[in-house]
Amino acid sequence: MIGPVRGRTASRRRRTGLRDEGATMTTFILVSGMFTGTHIWQDTAARLTA
Incomplete structure (x- = not known):
C-alpha cells in the first residue's frame, strides 16, 4: 500500500482510473471462477461416485 503522504493526488487519480477496469x-474472475469451480466440483463428484 502507498503511504497516505506519498503521491496522494497521483494515487487518487490512478485509483479512479483503475476502478472500472478492476x-x-x-466480475470476470468471479464468473470464470464459478464456471471452473462448478467444473471441478462436477469432476470431483463424478470421480467419487465412479
Whole structure:
C-alpha cells in the first residue's frame, strides 16, 4: 500500500482510473471462477461416485 503522504493526488487519480477496469476484472474472475469451480466440483463428484 502507498503511504497516505506519498503521491496522494497521483494515487487518487490512478485509483479512479483503475476502478472500472478492476470491477470488470473482478466480475470476470468471479464468473470464470464459478464456471471452473462448478467444473471441478462436477469432476470431483463424478470421480467419487465412479
